Amino acid sequence: MDFSEDPVLDAIRTTVQRVYESEIAPNIGQYESSGDFPYSIIRAMGDAGLFGAAFPDEFGGTGAGFAAVAAIAEEISRLSPGFGYAMNMQAMTCPFTIFNWGTPEQARKYVPELISGRKIGMFALTEPGGGSDPGGAMRTTARRDGESYVLNGSKIWITFSNAADIGVLFAKTDPDAGKRGISAFIVEPKSAPGYNARPIDMRPLSNCLRSCEVFLEDFRVPVANRLGAEGDGLKIALNALEYGRLTVSGRLVGLAQACFDETLRYAREREVGGQTIGHYQMIQHPIADVAVGIDAARLMLQRMAWLMDNGERSTRAAARAKYLASEVAQKAAQTARDTFAAYALAEEYPINKLTAYVNMLTVGEGTPNVQRVLIAEDALGFKDANRHPVMNPLRKSL
Ligand SMILES: Cc1cc2nc3c(=O)[nH]c(=O)nc-3n(C[C@H](O)[C@H](O)[C@H](O)COP(=O)(O)OP(=O)(O)OC[C@H]3O[C@@H](n4cnc5c(N)ncnc54)[C@H](O)[C@@H]3O)c2cc1C
Incomplete structure (x- = not known):
């Protein structure tokens, strides 16, 4: 086991930050006010290789693997939650399903267009x-x-x-x-x-x-x-949702981190009753819980990615990681709301928006209840979550 910092993943996170600063932050305002689809930003994300981590070079991918997919999803969601959607549509559920289940001709026709951001999925x-x-x-x-x-x-x-x-x-x-x-x-x-x-x-x-x-x-x-x-449709759909749980869990961890960062900043700044509120124990307790929760959710995300990178069965790990990431993100959002109190609703702070993204994302790729059913039936021995072999026929033939 190796828990040291991974320089490749660090470099990938830096790339996400660069794309955010140069392409998303300066332009997103105009797209939000017009409602126009931000084709140019999706294209820039594709050009920077943010969608290609799960795909080999000959498809225009970077081959960086699923751990990289998780890191990119986390980082983009932390910075700009709306673009987290792009990780599902351009990097995973749409192109990866075609890559995994399509004929080589179908994969060659559609995958490069999607992961380059030239076409929308x-x-x-x-x-x-x-x-x-x-x-x-x-x-x-x-x-x-x-x-x-x-x-x-x-x-x-x-x-x-x-x-x-x-x-x-x-x-x-x-x-x-x-x-x-x-x-x-x-x-x-x-x-x-x-x-x-x-x-x-x-x-x-x-x-x-x-x-x-x-x-x-x-x-x-x-x-x-x-x-x-x-x-074959349901089999393909369920397999796609399992890989989708990687990006959704990464996005939830990124959102939890964004809520947590805002909470810490505000708890250090806001003075009430003669001291900054971060000195009150009741503010500190949920902060401790969220700090540990994010750590745990990120580790489970990385385990899911590791299993996928190593061609191991990952259904059980995916359900557990997605469930924990949902719980932790909800706790982080609640802690942010409680810490900001009335100011959680103020436009100048992003708490209201982050909370809405958390609520929305817990639903994607299976609600928390759906994950719990899967996890409990597996734990009870009613249905082995990992009963299906790893299903990626095209990847194997490459
Ligand atoms: C912003 C957003 C984007 C989305 N994008 C896509 C997309 O691109 N493509 C796509 O196909 N879908 C997409 N979805 C749909 C998403 O996958 C579904 O919303 C999700 O699967 C839940 O379905 P539902 O909302 O119909 O809830 P329902 O299935 O109606 O569930 C309602 C409630 O009942 C609970 N429930 C249901 N069955 C059980 C059970 N057996 N045991 C216990 N509790 C149960 C659920 O947990 C939930 O709490 C998106 C959803 C949102 C909000």
């Missing part, structure tokens, strides 16, 4: 009937018609779907076969009629990096764009 699984049971809730259908599938239905909460060029989307090719009737598709929303995305108002979250309702009306997808075999 999305991952469209959730439907209005309930995100925690994506298989049971799915009503969207894909009917085969010659060399196309014709898709009809709707999705909800789909991040970047108002800007996406490329997406992984799930629909039922056999509506009578239940969860076994789901298939995955690579879609190009701008390529054919019948695709519409309507942004959801999620204030105080970002006004330019949005999630949307998606409506599909006789939207055609070529048969060549099916990902995996008919009926």
Whole structure:
């Protein structure tokens, strides 16, 4: 075991900070006020290699690995939480699912475009009937018609779907076969009629990096764009969510750190009753809890990344890491709110916004309840969380 600082990860964090200072901080205000999608920033993040860590050189990746993915997700979320979404759409759930499950031709066509930031990605699984049971809730259908599938239905909460060029989307090719009737598709929303995305108002979250309702009306997808075999959809989706838990956990740790940094700064500055509030024990106690919680959540994140980097089964570790990261981020947000008291609501401080991001992100890639079900059933011996072999067929063949 080696807990020493990793110079490669340190350099990667420095790159994230540089991109933040030169590309995000000076430009984000104009995008937030106009609501326009920040294509130029996503492109700059891609150019800096922030999306390519899980991919080899020949796909335009850096090959830095999953520990690097986690570090980038953490750092970008600490600095600018809205751009944490990009780590899922441009660096993990969308391109990695195509990389993992696509044919070599599909992977070569789509992955480099996504991780360079030249094209915008999305991952469209959730439907209005309930995100925690994506298989049971799915009503969207894909009917085969010659060399196309014709898709009809709707999705909800789909991040970047108002800007996406490329997406992984799930629909039922056999509506009578239940969860076994789901298939995955690579879609190009701008390529054919019948695709519409309507942004959801999620204030105080970002006004330019949005999630949307998606409506599909006789939207055609070529048969060549099916990902995996008919009926493989749920397996592909669950595998994608497991890798997504890496970026989401990293983002939650970054958010917890941002809340904690603000709490410490304010507790050192704010004077009440003749001393700075950081000297009051009741302010100190939750600070101690959050300090330890962030340490623990980061270590579990790193263990998950290590398992993924070493091709080991990681489902159990991913559920536990995501659950702990959610709990710690919520505790960090609550501590920030309590420490700032009324000023948590003031526009000049970011507490309200950070708290909203924490609340939103605990839901992504499986709610805390969903993780707890997985963790408890595994601990009780009802369902081994690590029962599935590592599923990355294309990675193995490279
Ligand atoms: C900002 C944002 C961005 C998103 N981006 C995407 C995206 O890009 N692509 C995508 O596909 N989805 C996306 N989602 C959707 C997200 O994955 C779902 O919101 C999530 O899966 C939960 O689904 P739900 O909101 O429908 O909650 P529900 O499934 O309706 O759950 C409601 C409550 O019931 C609990 N519950 C449900 N089932 C159980 C159970 N078996 N045991 C115990 N408790 C249970 C849940 O924990 C929760 O507390 C996004 C969501 C948000 C908020």
